[in-house]
Amino acid sequence: MSNLKSMIYNCRQATFLIEKRMLGSLTFRERIELRIHLTGCDVCTLYVKQSQKINEMIKQLFKKPENNKVTLEDEFKEAMQQKIQRELNKN
Amino acid sequence: MTESAPDTRQLDPHNWVKHYADYLYLYTITRIKDEEQARDLVQETFLSALEGMERFAGKSSERTWLTAILKNKIIDTYRKRSSGLKIVDVNEPESTAPDFFEADNGHWKKEYAPVSFSMGSEEGLYNKEFNQILQKCMQKLPALWMAVFTMKHLDDATTNNICDELKITASNFWVIIHRAKLNLRACLQKNWI
Numbered sequence: 001m002s003n004l005k006s007m008i009y010n011c012r013q014a015t016f017l018i019e020k021r022m023l024g025s026l027t028f029r030e031r032i033e034l035r036i037h038l039t040g041c042d043v044c045t046l047y048v049k050q051s052q053k054i055n056e057m058i059k060q061l062f063k064k065p066e067n068n069k070v071t072l073e074d075e076f077k078e079a080m081q082q083k084i085q086r087e088l089n090k091n
Numbered sequence: 092m093t094e095s096a097p098d099t100r101q102l103d104p105h106n107w108v109k110h111y112a113d114y115l116y117l118y119t120i121t122r123i124k125d126e127e128q129a130r131d132l133v134q135e136t137f138l139s140a141l142e143g144m145e146r147f148a149g150k151s152s153e154r155t156w157l158t159a160i161l162k163n164k165i166i167d168t169y170r171k172r173s174s175g176l177k178i179v180d181v182n183e184p185e186s187t188a189p190d191f192f193e194a195d196n197g198h199w200k201k202e203y204a205p206v207s208f209s210m211g212s213e214e215g216l217y218n219k220e221f222n223q224i225l226q227k228c229m230q231k232l233p234a235l236w237m238a239v240f241t242m243k244h245l246d247d248a249t250t251n252n253i254c255d256e257l258k259i260t261a262s263n264f265w266v267i268i269h270r271a272k273l274n275l276r277a278c279l280q281k282n283w284i
Contacts, residue, residue: 002094010197016269023243023268024250046205051202051272054279055244057225062121071113072130080134087141088104088223 004072014044018051104145107137111154115161122165124230132168138162166238166256173235173257191273194216205276206284212268221283228278239264 014037017030026034038045115136119129140160147156191203199205229237239258242248248256254264 004195011199012192012197015273016265019269019272020265024265032167041208043199043204047276050208050276050279052276054225054272057222058229058240058244061222061225062241070117072116076130077108079110080112080137082140083134084104084107084137087138 008033008040010037011041011044012039015047015051018044018048022043022051022055092141101149102140102144102153104137104141104144107140107153108158111157114154115157118158118161119165123168126159128168130162132161135164139164169234169238169257173233173238188226189277191277203277206280209278221279224279224282225275228282231278232271232274235259236267236274239267240271 014034017026017034017037020026020030021034038048112133115133116129119132120126123129123132136157139155143160147153151159189203191200192198193200229240232240235257239253239259242256243250243251250261250264252260253259259267
């Protein structure tokens, strides 16, 4: 019980469980602990919202690299092609 | 006669650069934010592929095969970058990063407690500027954290997989995810408001 009580006020542990819940899964006990904590903690409730948003933004950031159209320079490609050619000619 | 289409089940190294160099480079640069290193990895991929040509079984497309070789090289790079950071003691308080919580009771420290990002509306988050700040904040993360983050969010890799490939334990994985997010969020709060 004292364990549960300290959890109710422990934002460090709560944010840990929030992250774990978002990317994995919680045990039954962890779920209860977190729910109780969030009922009484506005700051961590805001943290949940922000953390989810950050995950979405990261996904977007990763998924849209074509926005800044990255390609290799022709010179580098040329040099690479020559290296490959040399390797192929060895055999 | 079939022109060497990119989905051919045979290897055609003469056309690798033409067909795949840009694709592989893009794949790399989204995972390794270092142009020089990304270029080198693409080149190494082609050279390794040449050496391993007899191991190509024709079961996947040429592009898939090359990407698999590249992926291994990227993970090697993550490992190298993060060597020395590998051991994260779960019980040890953050030593390099600031601790966002009171030591005795785990409450948010006042100066680090989350405050609403933009005028009370989270809508403002969808914003180019915010994206740039996010990118900068991510670059500040330690290499191992960044690797874990990238693999989880970009490749949707399973936790087990990530732990295996980066040689970390499951509990370390969650500690890293937690710390990375706390630091990222704090960095955003500091630079956005």
